[in-house]
Amino acid sequence: MTGPLVGDVFGAVVRDAFAVARGVGVRPLAGGRLPRPVIEIVERDDGLITGVMADGYLAEPDLWPAHDRRALDLVHGRVLDIGVGAGRAALALQERGVPVTGLDISPGAIAVSRARGVRDLAHATVEEHAASGQLYDTFLLMGNNLGLLEGRERAPAFLAALARMASPGARVIAQGTDPYGTTDPVQVGYHKRNRERGRFGGQLRLRLRYRDLATDWFDYLVCSVDELSELLAGTGWELAALDATDAPYYVATLVQTEGLVHAEGHRV
């Protein structure tokens, strides 16, 4: 018995989903013959496992959840699309004439976004990209990517990197999900065990799997708005607006607190 290889799971998923959507290239087949849908596997550290249909990563805006479309309407100026994925948001912004840079740590995602027409891409973490000296007016975290804040350990460094790339008046547009509206004992028990370990209830410990590949385990944050506010305290960012029309999904708009804007002003 062996195990999966550590690799670029998300990149492989969107590469195959793109091949299926185009009908070109190597595509997953059942029994070497019947087309097979591309399904990303998300495994949680308590053994919970979920299959996610990958076609959503390539969807046109008319197929998005309404809150994703509204999030896109909140951007202004130069946009950094953090976790560009297969480029669905970056392509929609480009079509509107909005200047957008797609950022991703997945080489496969960068390759698919480029093949689909995203013009400005960077394969880097937020810290690495901040070193490039580029400034942005909007940091866009679509598709639950508020989760990239991970938790109390990671969030300050992540938000500080955004602050280093922030033009005056910059905002973060981040989509999240409140995980606490459930009575499912599997979820309620997980949240409880997380809190007992000093983590946020919805601080998920996950790895992604696809075919023979797996990622390392990583944290991904699903949090309430109150928890988000707690996480922002002292980071130089604060909650300026909230769209919770489609609760439990929400779109948070963060702006820099005055002190940080001032401090950043000195650096520029």
Place this chain on the structure above:
Amino acid sequence: MTGPLVGDVFGAVVRDAFAVARGVGVRPLAGGRLPRPVIEIVERDDGLITGVMADGYLAEPDLWPAHDRRALDLVHGRVLDIGVGAGRAALALQERGVPVTGLDISPGAIAVSRARGVRDLAHATVEEHAASGQLYDTFLLMGNNLGLLEGRERAPAFLAALARMASPGARVIAQGTDPYGTTDPVQVGYHKRNRERGRFGGQLRLRLRYRDLATDWFDYLVCSVDELSELLAGTGWELAALDATDAPYYVATLVQTEGLVHAEGHRV
């Protein structure tokens, strides 16, 4: 870090797929709100992982692969549907007025088949069911369930149990898949390692997972027709007909060799 619970994965999958199809009962939701497709996870002992859309288990015959419809036309007399699952084949046979018993080791599958209208069901292994003294004219193994032969260790006992339930002239109608038409190095390497361990190349070592449940590891055979013939030698069953129109998928018809029919004749 904990692990999944051992449980009736397939039963949970078809129960949820049935709830989704009816729009009634507890259904899987993303974020507690958006409907989520029911996806069964199949994990192989080399780390390969695959998501399978569960709606196929409930599909009407017009949505089946053509070889499944042709397999159904090959039955005669009293039918034992081995691995009845969510009852798709048993329901189609009932509609034709064919007497059919649905057999499954999954309690959840039995419950869903009953709720969908399958009238005669048994929750048992083939050995346990053989002890009931019922006789059948056709043993139906749909949906790749030739795989239930597992390999050289399990096949003789499985086929002997069918022989004990066989009316004179009984046949097995079994759908299989030849796995060797691939050049995918992940598959070719797996087949090679299997053979080095004295197993059939396509003797898959699998477990099923869904949400917080997993099965124990089990063997499931995907074999060529030549390998099937090897496996049948000395079991009292032989290959009488083969429908390979939709290769690599095939439908094998097995009949009892004369010696065994004779021996069975003494028992009746």
